[in-house]
Amino acid sequence: MFKILIIDDDPTMRAILKRALQNQSYDVTVASDGEVGIAQAQQIQPALIVCDWMMEDLNGLDVCRLIKANPKLATTFFILLTARQEVEDRVMGLDAGADDFLAKPIDINELKARVRAGLRLYQLNQDLQAQKQALETLNQDLQHQKQLLETELAEASSYVRSLLPTPLIGSVTTESLFIPSAQLGGDCFDYYWLDNDHLVFYLLDVSGHGVGSALVSVSVLNILRSQSLPNTNFYQPSAVLKSLNDTFQMSDRDDKYFTIWYGVYNRAQRQLYYASAGHPPAILLAGTTNLQVKHLDSSGLPIGFLPDAMFEQDVISLPESSTIYIFSDGAYEIPQPDGRIWGKEAFVQLLVTSHQQNTSLKHLLSQLQVLNHTHNFADDLSIIKIQFNV
Structure with missing residues (x-):
């Protein structure tokens, strides 16, 4: 009334x-x-x-x-x-x-x-x-949930970063970049010694961005680091990729698949065994006066595409003063103001120039940020640099 x-x-x-x-x-x-x-x-x-x-x-x-x-x-x-x-x-x-x-x-x-x-x-x-009051209350609730989500994402991002390896020093030295396009991304990488003479190093890129992609990448990292793939020879890159493909079928992973470049370095023989699953080729730069540039690629579908996919393995002897760069496609698929994509060839040339000038990956990143024209990259960007000193 x-x-x-x-x-x-x-x-x-x-x-x-x-x-x-x-x-x-x-x-x-x-x-x-x-x-x-x-x-x-x-x-x-x-x-x-x-x-x-x-x-x-x-x-x-x-x-x-x-x-x-x-x-x-x-x-x-x-x-x-x-x-x-x-x-x-x-x-x-x-x-x-x-x-x-x-x-x-x-x-x-x-x-x-x-x-x-x-x-x-x-x-x-x-x-x-x-x-209006209901909307204000809802907005306050959404802001609270947003803050909680941002806190959880920040914690998850810190956890993912904590899993990444620390730089190697000695006969083999490493340097790396890890720049997710969002707080959580689908890129991940690792390197560690299987024994005194065999070094594993790889970089993977899960489709998509965010929590789902990060979960897959962390799962792969933990499985490889713990060497828990059954009946797998971890000294053979092709065998590792096959086991990963058996374990991470996209039909069982919410349609998530990933590309990966995986290598095993034999220090005693200075030989590198490697295989790729749909990933950009690693770049080998060797020599000082006459710099040699070699693309280390091998055929293979991304992990999770087909249940019975096979993966080829190649081997190469590493010359003295060799450096290998492994990267995700976010390093070169950078949109330009005219609508073009910057591209892999231009990125490799930038790698060569950076290598000749003996600049760090941080300096390389600053050049990529200039090319990007925006604050955030459109895709996750990861690069690892492995320098073989002996």
Whole structure:
């Protein structure tokens, strides 16, 4: 039931208005002057106020201003009773905050109609306020969930980074870059000694981005690091890729597949055995005065495409002063302002130049960031540099 407050210093008018509105089943309260009316309004917080303009002490305009200035009463629908007919008077009333006018002498049917219209507008305003509050609450909840998610993603990102290997020093030295396009990406890499003479190093790139891709990459890293693939010779890259393909079929992994370049270096014989599953070729740079550039590639579908896929393995003898770069396609598939993709050939040339100038991967990254033209790369970007000193 709507609450209505009548403020009028004429007792006869108060009685007429109260009776007419009570007959419409409204909860009606009356006040005999402006001060009492304001006190009543603060107490009952009515949906609608009918107030006479001409009253002693506080007139209707003053009451209206004070009512509308109270945040708890600002949405109350305010009707001024007035015998004034001039446009200037109505402008004064509207400026004071009045929502409607009712001319004297009062027609009861018009009174009832204007009250119904005012209450409809009041209810609409209340509904909008409720919806606004609900949206604000929902937004606060979403912001809270967003903060929780960002915290969890940051923790997950820190965990993934903690799994990446520390740089090698000695006869073989390493340097690496790991730049996910989002907090979590699908790239991952590792290198470690199988024994005193055999070094494993690989880089993989899972399709997609985000949590799902990161989970797959971490799973592969942990399985390879723990050498828990059954019946697998980890000294043979082709055997490792076949076992990975048997384990990570995309039909069982939410359609996630990955590319990988995997190599095993025999330090005693200075030979590198390697295999690739749909991954960009590693780049071998050898020599000092006459720099040799060789693409280390082998055929093979990405891991997870076909259950019975086979993978070829190649071997190469590493000359003295050899360096190998392994990278994901995010290092060169960089969109340019003219719509072209920067491309692998340009990236390899940048590698050669960087190698000849003996600059770090961080310097290389700064050049790629200039080429990228935006803050974040469109795809995950990972590079590992392996330098064979002996």
